[in-house]
Amino acid sequence: MNRARQLLWNPIVSKEYRSRMRTWRSPLAMTLYILLLGGLGWAVFSSLASAAQSGFSGQAANYGQQLFLWLTLFQALLLTFIVPALTAGAISGERERQTIDLLFVTQIPPFSIIWGKLLASMSFVIILLLLSVPIFSLVFLFGGIEIDQVLTAFLVCATTALTLGVLGILFSTAARRTLPSTVAAYVGAFLLVAGSMLWGQLFPTTIDPASTKAPAPPAVSYLSPILPLITIANQPVSSYGIRNGNVPMNSGGFSSGSAQVICKAGPAGNSCVTVSGPNVVSGAGVVSPPATVSTIPSGPFAGWQFWQATVVLQLVVVVIALIVSGLLLPPVRRLPWRKRAAPAAA
Amino acid sequence: MIKVQGLTKLYGTRTALHNVSFEVPRGEIFGFVGPNGAGKTTTMRILAALLDPTEGQAFIDGVDVTREQGVVHERLGYMPDFFGVYDQLTVTEYLDFYAACYRQPRSRRKKVIADLLQLVGLQDRREQPVDSLSRGLKQRLCLARALVHDPAVLLLDEPASGLDPRARVEMREILRELRGMGKTILISSHILPELTELCTMIGIIDHGEMRATGRVHDVIQRLTSGRRLQIAVLGMREEAIALLEQMPAVKKAALVDGSIDAQYEGDEATAADILQRLIGAGIKVSSFRTLEGGLEDAFLKATSEEVG
Numbered sequence: 327m328n329r330a331r332q333l334l335w336n337p338i339v340s341k342e343y344r345s346r347m348r349t350w351r352s353p354l355a356m357t358l359y360i361l362l363l364g365g366l367g368w369a370v371f372s373s374l375a376s377a378a379q380s381g382f383s384g385q386a387a388n389y390g391q392q393l394f395l396w397l398t399l400f401q402a403l404l405l406t407f408i409v410p411a412l413t414a415g416a417i418s419g420e421r422e423r424q425t426i427d428l429l430f431v432t433q434i435p436p437f438s439i440i441w442g443k444l445l446a447s448m449s450f451v452i453i454l455l456l457l458s459v460p461i462f463s464l465v466f467l468f469g470g471i472e473i474d475q476v477l478t479a480f481l482v483c484a485t486t487a488l489t490l491g492v493l494g495i496l497f498s499t500a501a502r503r504t505l506p507s508t509v510a511a512y513v514g515a516f517l518l519v520a521g522s523m524l525w526g527q528l529f530p531t532t533i534d535p536a537s538t539k540a541p542a543p544p545a546v547s548y549l550s551p552i553l554p555l556i557t558i559a560n561q562p563v564s565s566y567g568i569r570n571g572n573v574p575m576n577s578g579g580f581s582s583g584s585a586q587v588i589c590k591a592g593p594a595g596n597s598c599v600t601v602s603g604p605n606v607v608s609g610a611g612v613v614s615p616p617a618t619v620s621t622i623p624s625g626p627f628a629g630w631q632f633w634q635a636t637v638v639l640q641l642v643v644v645v646i647a648l649i650v651s652g653l654l655l656p657p658v659r660r661l662p663w664r665k666r667a668a669p670a671a672a
Numbered sequence: 673m674i675k676v677q678g679l680t681k682l683y684g685t686r687t688a689l690h691n692v693s694f695e696v697p698r699g700e701i702f703g704f705v706g707p708n709g710a711g712k713t714t715t716m717r718i719l720a721a722l723l724d725p726t727e728g729q730a731f732i733d734g735v736d737v738t739r740e741q742g743v744v745h746e747r748l749g750y751m752p753d754f755f756g757v758y759d760q761l762t763v764t765e766y767l768d769f770y771a772a773c774y775r776q777p778r779s780r781r782k783k784v785i786a787d788l789l790q791l792v793g794l795q796d797r798r799e800q801p802v803d804s805l806s807r808g809l810k811q812r813l814c815l816a817r818a819l820v821h822d823p824a825v826l827l828l829d830e831p832a833s834g835l836d837p838r839a840r841v842e843m844r845e846i847l848r849e850l851r852g853m854g855k856t857i858l859i860s861s862h863i864l865p866e867l868t869e870l871c872t873m874i875g876i877i878d879h880g881e882m883r884a885t886g887r888v889h890d891v892i893q894r895l896t897s898g899r900r901l902q903i904a905v906l907g908m909r910e911e912a913i914a915l916l917e918q919m920p921a922v923k924k925a926a927l928v929d930g931s932i933d934a935q936y937e938g939d940e941a942t943a944a945d946i947l948q949r950l951i952g953a954g955i956k957v958s959s960f961r962t963l964e965g966g967l968e969d970a971f972l973k974a975t976s977e978e979v980g
Contacts, residue, residue: 337772345760423756428817431720431750432773433742657722658741 336434338442339449346450359404359454360461363397367461370396374468390468395559397465398479401458402551405451405487406519410511412450413494415504416443417655422504427657436656440495440648447494451487455480471559479558482633486551489640489647490515496647499654518643522549526567531625533570540623543567548622549640554633557620563632673698673825673856674719679728681714681880688714689880691728696858696873698824701851703871703888704860707975711880712860713753716829719858720750732825746774749818753829753860757802757810763789764798766813767820774821781820788816792846808839815846826850828859832866844870878975901943903950904931904959912955919946931959 346352374389417440420426429439465471494511501507526547533541547553547567556563622628627635653659674696681689689711696702704712717723719730721741730737737744757766764785771781789795792812797805805813811831818826831847832840847870850857861867867874868888875885884891905912909927916925916934921942925934936942940962947960 337769340772341758341761341765341769344765345758348760423758424752424754425756425758427717427720427722427750427752428755428770428814429773430722431745431748432770433745433775433821434773435742658724658738 336438336442338429338434338439339446342443342446343449346446352450355408356454356457359408360457362404363400363458364461366400367393367397367464371464388470390465390470391559391561393468394462394465394471394475394479395556395561397458397462398483398555398559399552401455401479402483402486402519402555405454405483406490406515408454409447409451409487409490410494410508410515412447413443413491414498414508414511416440416447416495417498417651418501418504418507419498421502430657437652440499440651440655444491444495447491448488451484451491455484475558475560478633479555482551482554482558482636485637485640486519489518489643492644492647492651493518496651496654499651518640519550519552522547523552523566530567530569533568537624539628541568542622542625542628545626545635545639548627548632548635549643551636554631554636557632563620673700673733674702674858675731675734676715676719677729677731679715679718679730680726681711681718681723682726687880689718689725692877692880692882693728694875694882694885696856698856699854700873701847701857701859701871703867703874704858704877705864705867705874706860706862706877708862710877710975712862712877713829714880715877716750716752716827716858716860719827720748721745746821747824749821749823749826751814751818751826751828751831753833755814757805757813759801759803761802762799763794763802763805763813766802767816770817771820776821784820784822788819791819791849792816793842808835808842811835811839811843812846815843819850824856826855826857826859828857830860830862832861832863840866876975883975899936899938899943900963901934901936901946902931902959902961902963903934903957905950906956906958908955911953912950915950915953915955916946919949922946 370393374393378389417426420429430436434442462476465476490511493514494507497507497510497514498504501510526543529544531541531544543553543563543566553563553566620632622630622632622635674694676695677693679689679692680687692711692715694702704715706712714723718725719732719737721737721744724738732744733747735743735747758769761769767785767788768781771784772778776784785798786795789798792815794809794812794816797809802810802813811834815828815831818828828847832843835843844866847857847859851870859867859871871888873886874888874891876883876891884894886894903912903916909932912932913925913927916922916932919936921936921938923935923937925932927933934946936946943962947957950957
C-alpha cells in the first residue's frame with residue numbers, strides 16, 4: 327500500500343505542478359485550448375444549424391455525429407501539438423539546468439523521476455480534457471451520440487496523449503539538449519498520428535475475393551487515433567487502407583472511392599460490408615444512426631473494435647518506451663546482464 | 673569514512689584519473705586541491721555514484737559506491753561545482769522538495785528546514801524565489817540542500833568558487849560549524865589558502881594523479897624542503913651571496929628583486945646563526961626575515977614537478 331502510494335505520488339509530481347501552474351504559460355495554454363476547440367465547435371455547430379434550417383437533407387442525429395467527429399478529431403490534433411511540448415524537456419531540461427545530478431544523488435530511483443514527470447504532464451492533459459467537456463456537451467443538443475461514445479473518444483485521446491507523452495520523455499532522456507528532443511518528439515508524434523495512417527494508404531490490404539470476411543486496413547494504422555475516433559462517431563472508415571485487387575486506389579479521403587467498407591449496426595450486432603463501384607454514396611448519409619461502434623472485420627485484431635486495438639497498441643508503445651527510458655536515464659547503468667566483478671573486501 | 677583505492681577513469685583514451693588512492697577518517701576535513709581539470713570533480717562524481725570508475729574502488733562509510741548506490745546516497749551529501757535551481761519555487765519549497773526526495777517524513781521536514789536555514793543564514797529569505805538569490809546565497813542554499821537528510825559524509829565540489837571575498841568568509845564559517853558537528857567532509861578547491869585553516873588533511877592532485885596526501889602540516893613540510901630567508905643588505909651583495917653559499921645550511925642563495933633570497937634547512941637557531949655570520953663578516957644587513965613556505969608553495973611545487 328505504502329509502496330503503491332509512493333509510486334503514484336512522488337515529490338516530483340507536486341514540484342512539477344507547483345512550477346507549472348505558477349507560470350503564465352499554463353493558463354494561456356488552457357485558454358487557447360478552450361478557445362480553439364470552442365471556436366471549431368461553434369463554427370461546425372452554426373454551419374450544421376443553418377443546414378438544418380434550410381432543411382437540406384439528413385437527420386439531426388447525423389449532425390450530432392458530425393459535430394462530435396469534428397470536435398474529437400480536433401481534440402486529438404490539439405493534444406498532438408501540446409503533449410510533446412509538455413514532456414520533451416522533462417529530462418533534458420533538468421540536464422540543461424544542471425539539476426539532474428542533484429536528483430540522482432537523492433533517494434528517488436531514476437524510474438520514479440520519469441514516472442513523476444509523466445504523471446505531472448498527464449494530469450495537465452486530464453485538466454485539458456475536463457475543460458473540453460462543456461464543449462462536447464454541445465453534441466447532446468443534436469443527439470445521436472451516447473455518453474459512452476464520448477467517454478470512449480476521451481479514452482482514445484487520453485491514451486494517445488499518454489503515448490505522445492512517454493515518447494517525449496524517451497527522447498528527452500536520450501537527448502542531451504531539449505531542442506533535438508523536442509524535434510524528435512514532434513516527428514514521433516507525427517509518425518504516430520499521421521505516419522501510421524499514411525502507412526495504411528501506401529501499403530493497403532489487398533481485397534481477397536476468396537475471403538468471406540471484409541478486408542481491414544493494415545494493423546499499423548490502428549496506432550493512430552484517427553480510425554477509432556471516426557468509428558466511435560459512427561462514421562464509415564470507407565476505403566481507407568484497402569486495395570481492390572491489382573488496381574491501386576487513388577483516393578485520399580475517408581468518404582469517397584471505388585470501394586467502401588461500411589459498418590452498420592444491426593439487430594444482431596455490427597456488420598461491415600464492402601461496397602464497390604464508382605457511385606457510392608459518400609459520407610455520413612450512408613450510416614445508420616444507432617449509437618454503436620464498428621468492429622475490425624479481419625486481420626490480427628479481427629472482432630475487436632477499432633478503439634480497443636488502438637488503445638492496446640499504444641499501450642504497448644508506452645511500455646516499451648518507458649522501459650527504454652528507464653534503462654537510459656540512470657547516470658551509472660546497472661544492466662542486469664552486466665554484473666560487475668565482486669570487489670575485494672572494503 | 674571515505675576510502676578510495678586505485679581509482680582509474682578513462683574517457684576514451686584520455687586518462688582523467690590514474691590510480692588515485694586516499695583515505696579520510698571519520699570527522700576529518702579533507703582538502704582536495706589541484707588545478708582545474710586535475711580530476712577532482714571526476715573523483716567526487718565517482719564517490720557520489722554518478723560515474724563509474726574504469727578501475728578501482730571507492731567506499732563511503734564502508735559501502736561500495738559502485739554496488740550500493742541507494743545506501744551511499746543515504747549517507748552522503750553532495751554539492752556539485754555547477755548546479756542550477758528550479759524557478760518558480762521558494763527557498764522553503766526548494767528544500768522541502770529535496771527533503772521529500774530524501775524520504776524525510778513530512779513531520780520532521782519543517783523543523784529540519786528551519787534549522788538548516790538558520791545554519792546557512794537564509795532564515796530571512798525563506799519565502800524568496802530561489803532563482804532570485806545571488807550566487808553566494810544559492811551556494812549556501814545548495815549546501816543546506818546537501819544537508820537535508822543529515823548525512824555523515826559531505827562532498828563539496830568547489831563550494832567557494834565564484835564567490836566574493838565576504839561570501840567566501842561566510843562559507844568558511846559555515847563549514848567550520850559543520851566540522852564542529854562531526855561531519856566528515858571532502859572539500860575541493862583550486863584556491864589553496866582558503867583550505868589551510870579549515871582542513872585537517874589535504875590531498876594534492878594533478879593530471880589525474882595524487883601528488884601528496886596526509887595531514888596538512890606533514891604535506892607542507894614534506895613539500896617545502898626547508899625554509900626561505902629574505903635578506904636586504906646595503907652594498908656588498910656579491911660578498912654576502914658568496915658568504916651564504918659557503919654556509920653548509922644554506923642550499924641556495926640568489927639575488928631576487930634587489931634582495932637576497934636564500935633557502936636553508938634548519939630551524940630558527942640556524943637563521944640566527946646565518947644572521948650572526950653575515951654581520952660578523954661586516955655586511956650591513958638592513959632587513960632579515962624568514963618566509964614561511966605555505967600551502968600555495970607546496971601546491972605549486974607539487975603540481976609543477978614530479979613529486980615522489
